[in-house]
Amino acid sequence: MESAQDLDIGSNSLQNYTISPNSHFYIKIQGGDDGKVYPELVLDRALDHEEESELRLTLTALDGGYPPRSGTTLVLIKVLDINDNAPEFAQSLYEVQVLEDTPLGSWIITISAKDLDAGYFGKISYTFFHASEDIRKTFEIGPVSGEVHLRSHLDFEVVQSYTINIQATDGGGLSEKCILLIKVMDVNDNPPEVTISSVTNIIPENVPETLVAVFSVRDQDAGDNGRIVCSIQDDLPFTLKPTFKNFFTVVTGKALDRESQAEYNITITVTDLGTPRLTTEHSITVLVSDVNDNAPAFTQASYTLLVRENNSPALHIGTISATDADAGTNAQVTYSLLPPHDPQLALASLVSINADNGQLFALRSLDYEALRAFEFGVRAADRGSPALSSQALVRVLVLDANDNAPFVLYPLQNGSAPCTELVPRAAEAGYLVTKPYLALPEAAPAQAQADSLTVYLVIALAAVSSLFLLCVLLFVAARLCRRARAASLGGCSVPEGPFPGHLLDVSGTGTLSHSYQYEVCLTGGTGASEFKFLKPIIPNFQVHDTGRNMEEKENFRNSFGFNIQ
Incomplete structure (x- = not known):
């Protein structure tokens, strides 16, 4: 100094x-x-x-x-400074939590270090130390400020945290390191996921506890954001059952009925418990396959069909119908005739049925006078396995056509001489004068003659034609009574007016009629007791009766129980 x-x-x-x-x-x-x-x-x-x-x-x-x-x-x-101090961080580990939906460019944290040196030796720069490419793309740090900012979007479901080494270096080259731990906080940004492992789209009916689907669910979010609730519709006959972890099964809660409902749409709904809640739905379509559990059902238990006689063969006389609630071959109905209850009825020669549509056809011309009605059973069967069937009764009523004219059984109309019948003079009311019989063609077979005779006798006695015959006979009897006194003189009485012989009247309504009148003469003397039919004559029905005739009719009506007109 x-x-x-x-x-x-x-x-x-x-x-x-x-x-x-x-x-x-x-x-x-x-x-x-x-x-x-x-x-x-x-x-x-x-x-x-x-x-x-x-x-x-x-x-x-x-x-x-x-x-x-x-x-x-x-x-x-x-005292001049030398670089004898490295930078120092306030703490060796920095931790920060960042929401995964943080916008790009957002400030994350500021890292700060101190260097006791002065001047250039005390100037610090910050860098990422041995950071991965993913870190460098996601974050950046200001070299002077030490501020860390977000460069790309975070995704909790991909990376939940980042560990970053940060180095602070002074002007003299001395450096120090710290660790930045960035924890990515979950945001409920992922809806639940449904993964179907197996599904049965066709379920047979009438089978309970049938497995429909197996599926798993997951939510990539965390916490309540990842907790899920799974459900299906309450109004369906299906049950949702948890198995293990996040696996579930869907089974039928009861036996299904295809005829009630043939298709179901099951919606699997999965909801997380985050805020806001996110929901995922997955739909499964289930078809109910048919089982042959329904027999064909006729539209009515019995059918009454009307057919006019003298029909042409192969005439369609009616249709019966049966439906089957099943599907496919189980619902295909075939029809067949059942054996008649009456073994004498040759059903196979009368009608046939179309096996596919139930149409009935007459195989031959029907005759009301020979067969007025007949009935038979029809079976409707499906083509299921085993086949189911049902029956219906069909009654066919043959409608009468006016195909027979009235005729006189006696006397014969074959051109031969009339028969002569003797009636005692003292015969009382109810005395049998003659018995009518049928005039059959000679060429008709013996069996046909016998059958026809039986039919016509029934018709003559029971039908309208028999009434005409009785009226004719009563009319004759009335004329006999009226002419009784004239017969005592030994003469014969002949009705007034001309008679053409045999009269066939066809009116506009199609009514057919035969009219006959008989001349009856008293034979023998006053004490004779027999009448004699001489010949038939055609009467004039417009007879002008006198009061005496009316009295005779009344007496005869009282005797025979008929009203003579």
Whole structure:
């Protein structure tokens, strides 16, 4: 250091130097050849710029006089910095939570480090240390500010956390490291997922506890966002059952009935418990396959069909119908005739049925006078396995056509001479005069003659034609009574007016009729007791009866129980 000047000489001149007390320096006195002393400032302990960047010391020069005199000067010592301090982070681990839906460019955190050095040595820059490409694409850090920002979207379901090494380096090349742990916080941004493992789209009816589907569910979110609730519709005959973990099964809750409902749409609904709640639906279509559990059903239990006689063969006389609630071949109905209850009825020669549509056909012309009605059973069977069937009764009523004219059984109309019948004079009412019989063609077979005779006798006695015959007979009897007195004279009475012989009247309504009148004469004397049919004559029905005739009719009606007109 520069030495002090003292104008005195000898012992009164400059003799010594002192320095103010300090921890780092002391004064060392050096003597020169000229007898002067020189002060040297000596560093006693290492300086630390970061602790004390400058020191202010007082240097005192002392002479040897008495009293001693001194002089002082200020010594300013600046401690120059060297890069002896690396950057230091406030903490070695930084943790931060970031929502996965954080917008791009958002500030995440600021990393800060300190360097005790000054100037260039104390300037710090921040970088990612050995960071992966994924980290460098997702985050960035300001080299001076140490601020960390988001560069790309976060996805909790892909990466839940990032561990980043950050390095702080000063101007002198000294560095320090810390760890930044970024935890990605879940947002309910994923709806539940449904994965179908197996599904049965066709379920047979009448089978309970049938497995319909097996599926699993998951939600990639976390916490309540990932908790799920699974359900199906309540109004369906299906049950949802959990199995293990996130697997479920759908089974039929009861036996299904295809005829009630042939198709079901099952909607699997999966909802998470996040905010807001997200829902996923998956639909399954189930078809109910048919089982042959329904027999064909006729539209009515019995059918009555009307057919006019003398029909043409193969005439369609009616249709019966049966339906089957099943499907496919189980619903295909075939029809067949059942054996008649009457073994004498040759059903196979009367009608036939179309096996496919139930149409009935007459195989031959029907005759009302021979067969007025007949009935038979029809069977409707499906083509299921086993086949189911049902029966219906069919009654056919043959309608009469006016195909027979009235005719006289007696006398014969074959051109032969009339028969002569004798009636006793004293015959009372109810006396059998003659018995009518049928006039059959000679060419007709014997069996046909017998059958026809039976039919016509029934018709003559029971049908309308029999009434005509009785009226004719009663009319004849009435004429006999009226002419009884004339017969006592031995003569014969002949009706007035012309008679053409055989009269066939066809009116506009199709009514057919035969009219006959008989001439009856009394034979023998006054005491004779027989009448004789001489010949048939055609009567004139417009007879003008006298009061006496009316009395005779009344008497005869009372005797026979008929009213003679």
